[in-house]
Amino acid sequence: MNQPVSQKLFFWTLVVISIITLSAPTLVVLGASLTSGNIIVFPPDGLSLKWYEALVEKQELQDAFIRSIWVAIICVFISLPTGTLAGIALTKYRLRKGALIQTYLLLPFTIPLIGSGIGLMLVFGEVGVLGSLWPVGVATAVINLPFMIWAVSSSATGLDPDLELAAQNCGAGPVQTFFYVTLPSVMPGIITGSLLMFILSLNEFLVSLLLVDARIVTLPVQVYNSIRSIITPDLAAVSVVFIAVAMLAIAVLDKLVGLEIFLKSK
Amino acid sequence: MNRIPAVSASNVCLQFGDVHAVKNVCFELEEGRFLTVLGPSGSGKTTLLRLIAGFQQPNKGEIFIKGQTVREVAPNKRSIGMVFQRLALFPHMTAAENVAFPLKMRRFDVRMIPDRVKKYLHLVRLEGLGGRRINELSGGQQQRVAIARALVFEPDLLLLDEPLAALDRKLREEMQLEFRRIQKELGVTTINVTHDQREALVVSDQIIVMDHGEIQQDATPLEIYRSPSNPFVANFVGVTNLFHGMLESLEGQKVAIRISQQRLIGTLKSEKLTLNQGVSVKAAVRAEQVRLFRGQSENRDCEVYFEGRVTDVIFEGERILYELSVAALSDALIRIIHHDQQDFSTFELGEVVFVGWKSRDMHVFVVD
Numbered sequence: 001m002n003q004p005v006s007q008k009l010f011f012w013t014l015v016v017i018s019i020i021t022l023s024a025p026t027l028v029v030l031g032a033s034l035t036s037g038n039i040i041v042f043p044p045d046g047l048s049l050k051w052y053e054a055l056v057e058k059q060e061l062q063d064a065f066i067r068s069i070w071v072a073i074i075c076v077f078i079s080l081p082t083g084t085l086a087g088i089a090l091t092k093y094r095l096r097k098g099a100l101i102q103t104y105l106l107l108p109f110t111i112p113l114i115g116s117g118i119g120l121m122l123v124f125g126e127v128g129v130l131g132s133l134w135p136v137g138v139a140t141a142v143i144n145l146p147f148m149i150w151a152v153s154s155s156a157t158g159l160d161p162d163l164e165l166a167a168q169n170c171g172a173g174p175v176q177t178f179f180y181v182t183l184p185s186v187m188p189g190i191i192t193g194s195l196l197m198f199i200l201s202l203n204e205f206l207v208s209l210l211l212v213d214a215r216i217v218t219l220p221v222q223v224y225n226s227i228r229s230i231i232t233p234d235l236a237a238v239s240v241v242f243i244a245v246a247m248l249a250i251a252v253l254d255k256l257v258g259l260e261i262f263l264k265s266k
Numbered sequence: 267m268n269r270i271p272a273v274s275a276s277n278v279c280l281q282f283g284d285v286h287a288v289k290n291v292c293f294e295l296e297e298g299r300f301l302t303v304l305g306p307s308g309s310g311k312t313t314l315l316r317l318i319a320g321f322q323q324p325n326k327g328e329i330f331i332k333g334q335t336v337r338e339v340a341p342n343k344r345s346i347g348m349v350f351q352r353l354a355l356f357p358h359m360t361a362a363e364n365v366a367f368p369l370k371m372r373r374f375d376v377r378m379i380p381d382r383v384k385k386y387l388h389l390v391r392l393e394g395l396g397g398r399r400i401n402e403l404s405g406g407q408q409q410r411v412a413i414a415r416a417l418v419f420e421p422d423l424l425l426l427d428e429p430l431a432a433l434d435r436k437l438r439e440e441m442q443l444e445f446r447r448i449q450k451e452l453g454v455t456t457i458n459v460t461h462d463q464r465e466a467l468v469v470s471d472q473i474i475v476m477d478h479g480e481i482q483q484d485a486t487p488l489e490i491y492r493s494p495s496n497p498f499v500a501n502f503v504g505v506t507n508l509f510h511g512m513l514e515s516l517e518g519q520k521v522a523i524r525i526s527q528q529r530l531i532g533t534l535k536s537e538k539l540t541l542n543q544g545v546s547v548k549a550a551v552r553a554e555q556v557r558l559f560r561g562q563s564e565n566r567d568c569e570v571y572f573e574g575r576v577t578d579v580i581f582e583g584e585r586i587l588y589e590l591s592v593a594a595l596s597d598a599l600i601r602i603i604h605h606d607q608q609d610f611s612t613f614e615l616g617e618v619v620f621v622g623w624k625s626r627d628m629h630v631f632v633v634d
Contacts, residue, residue: 165321166354168341170415171371180367184358 026243033236040233051237061238064222067133068202071218074137075201076194079148082141083197084190087152088182091159109146116143117210124211136211136218140201147200148193155189195253199246270333272297272455273318273423278327280313280479287313288324289479295457295472300449302458302466305476306502311459312351314476315425318457320344331422342371347416347454348425352432353408355400361411362387362396368419386414389448406437413448424449426458430465438462442469463503467491475499495535497548497631505553505587507600513545513632521630523547526596530570532628548631554603555627558588558613559620571622574600576613588613590621 003011028042033052037045055061090102108116120142124135163185167177183190205220212221219242226235271294280288288310295301303311316322318329320341328335336344347368355364365383374382387396390410400408409429416424426445430438446469449456460466466473467487475482475490475498483495494500501508511525521534532549557568565571574590577599588602600621604612613619 160352160354162350162352162354163356165319165341166348166350166356167367167371168321169319169346169348170368171342171419172367173340173342176371180371181356184356187358 029236029239029243033233033240035233035236038232040231040236051233054234055237055241058234058238060217061219061222061234064217064219065238065241067216068219070133071137071140071204071208072198072201074134075141075144076197078138078141079145079197080190080194083145083148083193084152084183084186086145087149087189087193088156088186090149091153091156092161105149106146108143113143113206114210117207120207121210130211131213131216133216136204136208136216137201139207139211140204141197143207144197144200144204147196151193151196152186152189155186155192159185191256192253195249199249202245203242269296271295271330272299272332273457274330274333275314275318276328276330278314278317278324278329280310280317280322281325286310286479288317291327291476291479291481293474293481293484295455297455298453299471300446300456300458300469301472301474302460302470303474303476304460304463304466304503305482306461309476310479311461311476312427313479315348315427315457315459318423319346319348319425345419345422346425347419347421347423349409349412349416349427349429351427351429353412353429355408355411355415357400359400360396361392361398361400361403361407364400364411365396365414365418368415372419374419382418386418389417389451390414390444405433406441409433409441410444413445417448417452417454420452420454422455424454424456426456428459428461431460431462438465445469467503475502477502493535494550494629497550497633500550500629500631505601505603507551507553507556507598509549509551509595509598510633511547511549513543513547515543520625521547523549523630525549526594526598528572528594530628531625532630533626534632535629536632546633548633550629550631551600551623551627553587553601554605556600556602556621556623558590558602558604559622562620565620565622567624568622569625570628571620573618574621576615576617576619579613579615590619592621 031044032040032042034047034049035041035044036048036050039045086105090098090105117139120135120139121130124130124139129135159182163181164177167181172180203220204218205224208218208221209224212218217225219238223235223238226232274294275291278288278291279286291310291314293301303314305311313322317324320336320339323337328337330336331344331346356367359367362383365386366379369379369382383396384393387393390413392407392410392414395403395407400411403411412429430441430445433441442465445456445458449469458466458469467490470487472484473487473490474484477498483490483499485493485495490499490503494503497508500506509525511523511530514522514524514529516522516534519534521532523530523532530549557566557571559565559568559571562571572592572594574592576588577591578587578589580587580589584605586604588604590600590602591597592600602621
């Protein structure tokens, strides 16, 4: 309890530095978005909400935002059943070549995004579906699937194998056992994984960049395009909206399963 | 009597590679009786229970419930309720939902489910707690939910897989009696698995002692205790002194054996018809049938006695456990359970006293 002052000072300096470093990007963007001037600067040049108002008129940003949401929804729609079943199967059954399958499923994670992006671009191009929005959703689902599998597996690892036997003993057939017992037991992992997939897909830039054309840009790509022409504070404002959506997702997560479980689920 | 047993097994075997988890198990259990399968961990007792529940299939042999083989019957189609070792209650359901689950799955009339759930929560004395989630209940209350869930659909057979093992002693003894009460009240045929000999003796009508996947003895609690059929049972149930010796002569059930130069008389428990002199035997004497006394004049009824030195005195509350080293038996250690209401701690550590027993209390088994 009676630490020397120097030790205390060192400790608190570290804490303050960490907090500043971690929150700096968010704070800078937030500050910049509130500027009343016409160029993006930090600290802001006077305070106003005019750049948020400006967002309302920026049809292309709004469209891009809605497209991003669509991509994220498609991503969850695909990865939820796939990742859930894979996660449960990998934990529950000692599969033959289980380790091999596990490595294979985690592969997207180990390949540089630009690599998988180009691969997916070639595949979708070959099939002739480039130019629609749904391949972007599929692509983000594929590259982020390991997160979903991890979230579900970590929930399933804590599952008492006797629970399913108990369900059978109660008279439940295999399908009933799955829906009444197995699925509810891994629900925290499914919720965690789905929200994670949603956020990751919403934010995905590199792969989106390779798969979209001018008609279907997603929000991160739209922001990137704008930066290349003129940097106006509305980009900061849209980033803040973006951050707000991600925070909302985390708030939902906390409400549904508790942040503690989410942090523990790796 | 030509009644069909509620449960029976004939030559049931389960083998994993070279390991026999369950080997040639045969037994019969009459309807309404309480059977305990007793054995150390790894004896195959839980595996046997899982075979009966249908979670595993025997390699050989048949299990019959009410005279019908259940080989082709899936676990969810068997009329068996089970209380699991770790209870396996569904954590995302309330106590009442857990109890209602088997009724829903077994397609009972929806209108009668609430009443039935209420009746069984009452039976296990959990009235008013049905709305609680599982993690809001105490260990003992969770046990009761598990019992209610296993019984609510009125199964032909109740299986208990050491559900009391994790409880502290006082709660365990309370729940043992509770199991007994509910079992008698409903008259449901029950198979209980445990490694706790006390529990087995207290609750059962019939006990099967298992070791290495094989049945060692199948008898009433009294017979198991008074008349164990082999050294394993003698040693596993109760506190027993075992001696190795050689057969000298045999006269009816009365047998003379030699243990390190001493000739002792005992009662033969093995059913061997042709016995030769020099066959090696094991002799067992229960710790509570051994007497301690200071002078020979104090000897009441011991036909065999030796001098021994007290090497340990363990006070266990209602009794004292002594350990003596007996020079005449090559310094064999003999354990004695001493109940003396008048005068506890009669014998001191290091003291030389007499230790003896009656010949009929020494059970002699032939070692194969």
